[in-house]
Amino acid sequence: MKYKYNILFICALIISVISCSPDDEDSIVSVPENDRTEQQVTDNDALEIFLNTHYYNSTEVSALANPSMADVVITELLDGETLPSDVTLLMSAVETKTTTYLEVEYEYYILRINQGGGAESPHFCDKLRIKYAGSLMDGTNFDTKSIPVSVDLAGYVPGWGRVMPEFNVGTFITNSDGTVSFDDYGMGVMFLPSGLGYYADYQETIPSYSNLVFKFELLQSETADHDFDNIPTYMEVIEADYDLFGKDTDEDLVVDFVDGDDDGDGTSTADEVRVETFTETTRGALEATLAALTLESNQLISPVKYNTDRNNFTANRVTILDSNGNGIPNYLDDTESEIIE
Template identity: 35%
Template sequence: MNKFKYYFVLLLAGISLVSCNKSDDDDVVTVPLRDYAVQYKADNDSIEKYLKTNYITVINSPGTPQDQDVVIKKIVAGDGNVSIWDQKTYTLKTRPVYSNDVNYNVYYLILREGTGESPTNTDKIVASYTGNLLNNTIFDSSYGYPTTHNLFPYASENTVIEGWSEIFPKFRKGTSTTNPSTGVVTYSDFGAGVMFLPSGLAYYASGSTGGSVPAYTPIVFSFKLFDLQRMDNEFSVSSSTGQPVFLGDGVPDYLEDINGDGYLYDFRDTKKYPSPPTNLVDDTDGDGIPDFLDFDDDGDGFTTRFEITKPTGQIGIVNGINYGNRLYYPWDPIVDNPATPNTDETEPRGIPRRPTGALADPTKAESSTNVKAYLPEDYTAIPRLRIHLDKTYPIKQN
């Protein structure tokens, strides 16, 4: 698709669009940005009319490149076709989205949910797509080829419009097979759907590059979700370039989704989110920085990366004990993958909770220099409050 960093639209919200037209006295004529709520009502009316006056044809041919390809056409009186709105073959759903102080209800169609994991709205995805206007003119397509996209809006490249970030997490990736002779990857059981996006979650006032999508135009994307890449998006801003430098904190974003809804937001952008719903907040320490962007999730003064780092003497096999080869504890213990016989992925210990064993010196109070020992269940108990989310540990030195 024509990539568009939707947060650029937010910048436009604070200024006016300048028209190329001039009045007789050569004064520049400015055109104010349209109100998001008013525009959404108009867009939603257009989308619902589209759903009620067009029908969809889907190729259901597993194992072929055309599987889940979509054609949408306008209903002609008497042709017997059933509208997208009225058909029962595929589930038409809505997703509530809060953005620019508007409560959107975004329509999307589930052709196939998929069988694998779902991305969060900050992960990378591998997908194919076709985009069309409400007159069914195609304005962009990957022509069936899988392409990589970043759903995280603050990433520096391959980012997508906001609607993609909101709808793709409702689907699951498929499975892949690589031909050993040609290296060609084929996908099966992938998620597939259609999203119907109001302009406020698409290109809004800017339109798309090249003018194929006019300003304030609702659009439609049919898509296939083949694969995903989990991301760890904590970043700092380079003092020399002003660009984000992604460092991560050792915990992938999807594991920092505290409420488990599959979505992560940075509500510090008060222009875009003036009154965010409290149930969408994923912020352990309440400092306003969501965990997926916070280098210190629990606000105890110790970075998350420090708290989940294994002791140097507990990496690999030490004195006959397998501690796992990672430098950092995984979220939970991991068993060996039988599909990779030459690699042992076993990680018997996950991120620990505050230790519950005996004190180093039972005659003295617990302190930063007199700590408790970790017990095996401190690494494996479910549930447990992992130490990077527990502001009471490590104990600070007096």
């Protein structure tokens, strides 16, 4: 796991080196990527044309209690054709969003079919259980997951990290046979410029500079802790900027969310916070126990884990300590590493 994210980090470093020195022609030989700002203009023009020439079956969808991906049908409005009365032109239905990524202003679009009735909404760096169907603007499907899959937003295209926090997860019930049914899940369609997708990467089914359309059903999310140090990833990144690589407290080139000793003082972060573990034999019982806890402002609950070896469920109440009261928690303060108070 750590190896993988170090590679991710190194790749991001390389990309930033390439993109930060466009005038230094001698330094790096590589296939030049299109200028991101120019590509964004091209991509947004194409997205706007798409949204102005396609509609979806809005009347049909709004009558459904739990619309699925397959229920939302996007159809091209042919030249000279009048818009049917029971549909909505996508451009009239989508929300237009803007974001900055790699110093370029991007526009992307969300068709919000259902917000999602669950309490949780993922952070941009969390893990999801989700169904999705990805296609190109010509309608070619490149990937469909109609059985729920896990997706780690920290390793996925940047558009997803922006869209998913806009939605809530579903609610679920456990059926008598032990299976789980989802209800009232977050459901929508996103329209992403290539710069928030795979950009210049060429994949077998996705040409370089492809705009991407994803339908999705957001079922569950889980707060990620990529380095297992008991500090959730969203607290180890710059969430407001969707920046995974913006915090490296000890400046050792291993960013905080993959660094198990964030302040570099030789004591692991996991040992600089106080952890109380709660264990129950069922998820429901553990969730009830956790819900009954009172949390101080410096406390949080870690994600629930199922332990296959012990057949039980555990979660931690994590207390972030600041022993010398200087406003810097022990795990980020290399002047103190005494742990347990």
